[in-house]
Amino acid sequence: MAVRSVTLVDVARRAGVSRTTASYVLNGRAERMRIAPLTVERVRSAVAELGYRPNRSAQTLRTSTTSTIGVLSDHVASGHYASSMLTGASAAARRADHLVVIGESEGDVDLEALHIQEMLDRQVDGIVYARLVTSTVIVPDSLRDQRVVLLNCVDEQRSYPALLPDERAGARSAVETLAEAGVAGDVWVVGDDPTPHALAGPLRMAGIREALDELGTPLAGVVSCPWAARDAHDAVHHWLMSGVRPGALVCLNDRVAMGAYQALATHGLDVPGDVSVVSFDGTELATWLRPPVASVELPYTALGELAVEALTGAEELTPSIRWVPMGLVPGRSVPDRERPFH
Amino acid sequence: MAVRSVTLVDVARRAGVSRTTASYVLNGRAERMRIAPLTVERVRSAVAELGYRPNRSAQTLRTSTTSTIGVLSDHVASGHYASSMLTGASAAARRADHLVVIGESEGDVDLEALHIQEMLDRQVDGIVYARLVTSTVIVPDSLRDQRVVLLNCVDEQRSYPALLPDERAGARSAVETLAEAGVAGDVWVVGDDPTPHALAGPLRMAGIREALDELGTPLAGVVSCPWAARDAHDAVHHWLMSGVRPGALVCLNDRVAMGAYQALATHGLDVPGDVSVVSFDGTELATWLRPPVASVELPYTALGELAVEALTGAEELTPSIRWVPMGLVPGRSVPDRERPFH
């Protein structure tokens, strides 16, 4: 701070060349500008000896680029998993020599506007507009004409590039997991579509129905409840009281699966002995249950990475939806076909 | 982008004054510089009419300040709760008209060094050096002479200001919760200190022991296990097999509590009817258990806020540890004295 830092002039002086030449070397224009290899070498070693680091603000002032990506989200944190989106974003940013600045709107439009203003003032090179829960959004006008990628959401006009988890394919793989294990008996879904703008529910349901239909074993039914552990417990508990004995449960998220586990235990039903269970989200919670539940993973890390890669890459951004594959976090909640009685 | 943005020159021209005068007005130096009130007004309205926003990079180039705080962490995400630290940081930053840039080192020293370099290159006004798990750290040399606040960690030399959860007081309040509920029978701790540099375990143990000693009912014993659901289940399960019947369990974190719940259920023990349970961390997991477990909350949001406030504030940063209070997330895992039988 106190010591005046090394500037390009210092480097140039040390290398015995002009500032211009030094600049060309550092910006990889040495070739095109016909700088002699020997001179290039002199500049390079001057940089190394002096520990020169370019002043980012000065560069920004000239070039209007900052090597910075803004990530704007309604809730960075609250969702246990969503924050791994930041992990992905941060990693991708580093690879591209960028930095990530974050803004959390907490669902408040005014707060969001302020964050956007701050980011634009700082001339971020691109903005990731993210939602915790997959949903349809109205992108603020202030982002028009900016480099924007929507993460886990889409705008109604489809005028921005968007990244969404491929829930449909994910749902199919959940059903396939059950099929491969040779699950006998009826397959039921637990949960339903809770909020109006949320997209995951319907897509998951569609994928499940499709896959089951193709297998010739249509969905036995749906136990409807909000996507929370407590609600799921109560719903499944009452449902089991009626005497139904399902072969498998497809829980629409891990918290629902947790509630279902609790209810199954109360009724003396063993997982996977009596009932198989698969779930969605792939949170750590899935691994904490006994037995761990097989869960279709929300690809938050990949979403974060892909979004930042799109923004830092040179390619044009085209408005279109990209469906990001969901992996399966394996569990012991489905019988193992190889060793069925282990 | 295409349209050249409004600069201070435009404002000055419109107000019919020099750039200097406009600058003085905007920096609140009008008074000291004896700018006539009428002139001030003219500049103000020119700013409003033109929608002028100062160019941050140009300001930085002159002043060497960026109104930006860097948050450097080993794992922003993986810990379900830690990310609320970012929520706090982001909120506090907004209040101070600052922005937060993040860097996740994933425990890799080289990666950390790169992130630090990027942040220093961008001349952040301060850095929050954070750890997911409370621990003793060695702060990289590159941060010497920078404005740094340690969050959830301390350096051995105690040469930086540090924020730590007040685990000791938190542990006492956990025990008090049990005492107030009139818990009968022996109190046992589940868990132990798992990793060498982690600080939370010993502090929690110390607080628990102190509080119990003061109550005249010393700790009955410790069921030792790593801080994970599965390990806790196995440990508690085996322990219960030996016939012990505890009055209350103090679980050293929520995942341990989850494992303990599973084992208690296997042995037909009811919470809180047969055994009371309190826990630490205050994650959402605590609320998902049946019944929800009372848990001493890690104050991540507050830590984030306080760290950023310290860095954006004008006060000197003094090397010292500040213990941040931990709240109690209420649960139904302890009998309610008012209505003991529900």
Add this chain to the structure above:
DNA sequence: ACCACATGCTGAATCGTGTCAGCAGGATAG
């Protein structure tokens, strides 16, 4: 001997702002 051309480099303008030093002109003092 002359022009054309390639080679290897540099001078100077520019980005938008902050701020020191100083300048006109009127009021006041001696």
Add this chain to the structure above:
DNA sequence: CTATCCTGCTGACACGATTCAGCATGTGGT
């Protein structure tokens, strides 16, 4: 009438980089 002071403003340099246009010098062709 001159010297001094205050009021209200402005000129010009600096921050550290990028980049266009141009300037010597050598080299080959006719």
